[in-house]
Amino acid sequence: MNFSDATLARFAKEVAKYPADQKQSAVMACLAIVQHEQGHVSSEAEEAVAAYLGMPPIAVHEVTSFYNMYNQHAVGRFKLNVCTNLPCQLRNGQKALEQVCQRLGVEPYGTTADGRFTVQPCECLGACADAPVMLVNDREMLSFMTPERLDELLDTLQKAQG
């Protein structure tokens, strides 16, 4: 796999944060960039990142497989992570997950047949006073997701182009 010049420029900005002999420190950021651009981290991408950073591919795979947020397989256009940890559970986080799954017709961790949505229960997102909370595509934190707001969100995402 060859990365575009734009991607390589994003990688280089991360590598520059660390001592010259510690390029491996940028692996988490590089993998997050790959996921942002490609939707998931394939083994081909792991190998290419490994070559770029001068580290063994297995060391990259250790990172991909250790941290919860890396997608090791393709996911839907929208990955919805709904927090069900205790502080969210006390404010209907579990019900929020059930509502999303029911409306989209998927089991937790499942992807809809049209490839639009992947729904995952998740651990603490660190926004407990906004409960129930969810994360869209790793980057956008949505707060106070009452049944009405969840419906509105899913309407918005279902109607969205692309």
Place this chain on the structure above:
Amino acid sequence: MAGTIDLSKFKAKGQETCFHGRHIAPQIYAGLDGSNWRLSDYVARGGYAALSKVLGKDGGSGLTPDEVIAEVKASGLRGRGGAGFPTGLKWSFMPRQFPGPKYLVCNSDEGEPGTCKDRDILRYNPHIVIEGMAIAAYAMGVKTAYNYIHGEIFEVYQRFEEALDEARAAGFLGEHVLGSDFSFQLHAHHGFGAYICGEETALLESIEGKKGQPRFKPPFPASFGLYGKPTTINNTETFAAVPWIIRNGGQAYLDCGKPNNGGTKIYSVVGDVNAPGNFEVPLGTPFPELLALAGGVKGGALKAVIPGGSSAPVLPAALMMDCTMDYDSIAKAGSMLGSGAVIVMNDSRCMVKSLLRLDYFYMHESCGQCTPCREGTGWLWRIVDRIEHGKGRLEDLELLDSVAGNIKGHTICALGDAAAMPVQAMLKHFRDEFMYHIEHKTCLVKQSA
């Protein structure tokens, strides 16, 4: 990314959690409104004056590194991440004369369930962390630092990057800070979903580009830290407290708390309250007062509180209502102040169900390195799961106690203890509820949700 789709209407604006005007004598959250996070706003609030003072760029003679550390020691500031270790003492452990690189790390990997205070600091007042870290770096002779930010709050990471660019452009970071001899560079590093990386040596491994598995201690980070070099790690809120201390003096900071518990503390009050949010109040504030700031209990009477993040032992209402919110009072009641996350539970809550969810979390987040934790957290979850689902046996209570006891103290890091303590505290204070579940195969309480 959700790409071009605008989801901003679903995002928190901070009114509920931070700009509600219900802090008491705030220092870190003072004067914030969500739009005034930029460097110019921070300077207008008196920001970077402490750094100027330390470097002698305010017309004064400056402070020596020893004087900075002495001031922080005098303030009584204790680590806000969970352990409550005296910050000035920690800074004095750094071998300042060590030749070669030394590092400073900010732990913003805020993942302790219930905790969301650092997120608001970084979103709405990022420069206070940058200034606090610059002062700390000066005191310890450090030139390079990293802020490790929880991967799930990626938007906050991006904002912090923006704040760093502003600080570099204004000369608060980089070569010869404010024209002094002090040079300092600070970078942001994001996690990507691993509770364990909040443990400081796991966090260091993670910055090194590895799995976040905690290191055996000793050696401690002060002698063998990031890349094997002397390193000091403090929590976000700890660094954020430093500029105020330097501007106003350690004694003034100590005076606004109570003895051995100086300063303000930000509590995330979450769960069954009418107005969940972050509240910055002086240490030693009575718990009933904090509860009132969060609008009081929602949906019933107060049943229990987990006072310091999910790893802290639960306390029943009666014990909790007598506590003041500081390290010593909560410890005396048998729990810990931890990260300052206050998880409130009303009397409709089933403690078996609540513990089940926490046990699943610790099983899921155990890094797998130590057998007692890797296997034991699974045991705990399976036993509580069968009690919850009407398949428990009376001897399961002894078994739970025994498994928890065999995890505690037998692992490299504190995640094992964090998994064991909630179990033991639940059995201590709410044993009847577990027994009822086993004998009647149903809840003692009627659940509201």
